[in-house]
Amino acid sequence: MAITDYFPMLSGLLPKQLRPPAPRYATPSGSPVAGLVAEFGDVSSVCRAGESVRDAGYTKWDLHSPFPIHGAEQVMGMKRTKLPLAVGVIGLSAAGLGWLMQWWMSINYPIVVQGKPPHAWQPFVPIIFESGVLISAFAALIGMLSLNGLPRPHHPLFNHEPFLDASNDRFFIYIEALDPKFDPQKTRDLLTKGGASRVDLVEDL
Amino acid sequence: MSSIHPDQYVSDRLAGRGAAAAGYAPPDPGDGSLIEDPAVRAPLVLNNRSFGEVTEIICGYAEKAPGKWWMPLFAIAGLAAATGTLMIAYLIITGVGVWGLTNQVDWAWDITNFVFWIGIGHAGTLISAILCLFKQKWRTAVNRSAEAMTIFAVICAGMFPAIHVGRIWFIWMVFPLPNSNSIWPNFRSPLLWDVFAVSTYFTVSLLFWFMGLIPDMASLRDRAHKRMLASKRRAEKPRLGDVIRAYVFGMLSMGWRFSSRHWHRYEVAYLILAGLSTPLVLSVHSIVSFDFATSVLPGWHTTIFPPYFVAGAIFGGFAMVLLLLIPAREVFPNFRDFLTLRHIENMAKILLVTGMMVGFAYSMEFFIAWYSGNEYELSVFLNNRANPAKAPYWWAYWTMISCNVISPQVFWFRKLRTNPLVVWIVALAVTIGMWFERFVIIVTSLHRAFLPAEWHMFHPTPVDVLTFVGSCGIFLTLFLLFVRFLPVFAMAEIKAVLPQAHRHDHDDDHHDDHHGEAH
Known part of the structure; x- marks a missing residue:
């Protein structure tokens, strides 16, 4: 959670160490890539895919579900909150x-x-x-x-229209482009192999 | 554990197959939720609703215009609320003499209404906090509306002590605020404890309710946003209602994006709030009872008051939940899928239990009045309350006994406690009875205290009556606005208790309680 998530205009003023890292990838239209989002239709498949993402060693990723999934902590390898x-x-x-x-x-x-x-x-x-x-x-x-870094009304995921169904009945895994293991092709393959019904690039607008 | 789908069970029963054919006549399963077969887990949501249907139905109540009943009811409630507000203005301008108070009866309808409303609030906290700690999953169908009721009831309750002080412009002196006289409140007074208890209770209930609403408001936000995007694609102007919803719920839902990392902390925070609210709700009504119990007045000075008041509060609160939600089952489409007969039966059982606790407290008070040998205490019970030959308020006492002790006894019969109409009528009786309980405690003890020369009857004025009606109007107005614009069920929590909310691909043998009716 960085201050620049809230106030992107401040990033130029900050010392180098505090600035957000420059985006590594760009979409065909030229916008920076925020990450990859994969959509799933049910709890079991999203949990299985989540376990494979965890085992592949990703750290900057998240699982989105319309309700708290029982056991998501183990699936994601989360530590208990303080x-x-x-x-x-x-x-x-x-x-x-x-x-x-x-x-x-x-x-x-x-x-x-x-x-x-x-x-x-x-x-x-x-x-x-x-x-x-x-x-x-x-x-x-x-x-x-x-x-949780809230309130934060703006997030790149909200620009991805299918993601709006995370509040309804769909399940998503989102891997940030800032993750050291992120690679546009390999990450996409991992998610597709995990049984995602669709995988999309999320633009950082 | 082998289990059968409830629909399968019902069709077997109708076709004379299965357990019914073996000569055993199981109790009527009602809408399917009343199954008493230990092999079958009663469904929490009927008709096998999917996640999408749950969203659609519950958001539908908050998005579409309700039936024709809403506007007239809202107009009546609003009129009552406006009348009550006028009465309060009149009271503030003129003074508390506009009520029927006398030198002897200096607390009457005002404090009766205060205790009545604050008690009603307690069921909401019981459902959201205590049933959460006990992992009672059926609470998901009632917690949102009961918590809303808590907040609205505490608003009505808080009004009365504030306006009964007379010179309301000095009300700030109840708070420990620095002032030029360097005067601080008396921290040894239960009335001051009450200020802290009720304001803490209101704030914590509001925070709890708001936190529960965050994900559901995010659902409403996303749906409005989707509709806006759809109209943009059709090159139309978006509907104003959707724009307002997207902005208002966008702000209120804090940018909730249903992340599992967030859900983890959310659930921990929920549990903490439940753990905090549980002792809080017990403390609030105990402190309210200290207002009476720490005085020396016969009829008030009893140690049974704290548990007796808490039980009475839960009793009256559940009656109000049933009073509001049973009609809602009739007027909202598909409401019965979420609020099943089993929910009503469970709440009727709670009414029966707490009604018996209250009945026990009534008899114990009476017993102690005699057993303690305190003739003033016994005189309050006999000559001020119970004896029709001597007590002018005998009718109030016996109304209380018949409504609170006798009427819930019908719930010993399964047929009656699973009949929504019967439950509604009993809930109405209990609500009336609980108002009379507070009236009996306050007025009958005060109107004839130690000095017979000071004995006075209490006669309510129209302002008394209309202020009470006004508080009911405020409560109903707020509740109608709530059912119109906010999700009446905790959507995310209901989705989490559906059978498809659990993983089915791995052997988690230790999660037996997850196996819903779909197996």
Whole structure:
């Protein structure tokens, strides 16, 4: 996920190391190639093809399906996300801050009710819990989106009309041209052999 | 495990073959989802729908104009909502005296409505969070609409405490905001806990609902985009509705592109939110009950309140889910493929269980009032509530008992709990009963407290009534807009529980629960 995915106009300003690599291939019309996308009709064939792509050593590729496929993690050789750890740390800190807020405000403006000491922790428990939950929920949603590099309304795949059926009933494997193992012909052969009903070049417009 | 396709099963039964011919009369499978044969896995979606059909049917509700019923219903709901809004404006301009409140009964319909609405919301969270943790796959048919209901109900609920404070321009003082007097809220007050609990509950429910909607809104976006491309090819101007949908859903769906790497984190985040919402929903209604339980008023000061309120909330919430979705089965084409008789039966069983829990709580309250030897407590139950000879509100108490305890007992009979009309009537009774439960708790305890000289009856004014009607109008308006413009079912989740959503090419022996009816 690079900043230039969002703001391509910035790439000229960035130092060389941070610039996106120049496209290696171009389509017959002259646009850079973003990758190859293969279409499949059912879960079993896309999973089988996915396993062959994984075993061929590709790293910059993805499997698109209208719903989460059970076992896609193994098919793609994905590592488990660190999201729960992040949410846990953020949530516990928020709960702690909730406690700190109540403690400080109760000391700062002591209200004498029920004859209890102003810093007693017991009545703070509900709000400690609520602040932890509230911030954890934000952390889970925002963390999920940002680890996914979303929101990102533009992506080369959206220019490929058949891909719009990924939200309906079709399955796709997309291999980026930036993958070190990418080769227009060999990658296409791999996907065709994997049982794709069609394989297309995706242009980076 | 050998299994038979449900259609096969039904045709065998009709033809007198199979189990039926062997002298065993299995229970009526209804629409096919009520099969009780352990060899057959009841289908979650009827008529063998393909992925494409699921998309087509569910997006169709959000894209095509609904039937002729929608506009008149929307007009009525909108009128009620507008009336309620006017009443609130009148209240703010004039003061809380426009309600029937007195020095003795200083909480009445306002807090009754608050607890009623917030309770209704709880079924949505129960379905989306607790049933998710228990891996109850039938929840996929009801979670989206129940979560929407949660949000709309909490909007209605949050309104009442805000307007009942009287000088609403000071409402910001419930939040710990820095101010020139250096005054901070009283963190030992359950009323303040309530502010935090309800606002957290609303926010978390909204986030949960929104996250579930992201992939489905992306489906709507892609369909609108495809239609725009098609009209471009025909050299026509694209329809305005499609342009708006493509842009609005394009923004809201965050550029979701159905990537498996994204789905992985999405499912983890979903599970985290479910795990967070489960204790949250239990805490919210417990804290609402603390508003009463921590006071010294007889009839309120009881330790049974938190579990009793939570059970009542789930009870009332499921009744509302059934109240809304059973008519939806009638008016939307193919709705019954997703919301089968088994879903209705399952929810009727939950009504029965939670109704019994509530009934147990009613009797236990009564028992403790006697057993504790606290004569004020017992007097509230006998002389304020139950005894028709002495309690002026006996009718409210007995309405509550007959609606909440007696009416769900019909669900002991399979024939009755699988009959949508019967279930709908009971759900209506339960909704009424749960409103009366809160009325009984609040008003009958308050109207005759320790000092007989202060005893007062509560008489609602038209403003009381119209504000409540208005909150129902707001709820219904929002729900009608939801069924018109958003997917009423969680499409991606429904597709994932279809039998063809699983790999069939390798021997995954450990995934027995994946084998749907298509085997």
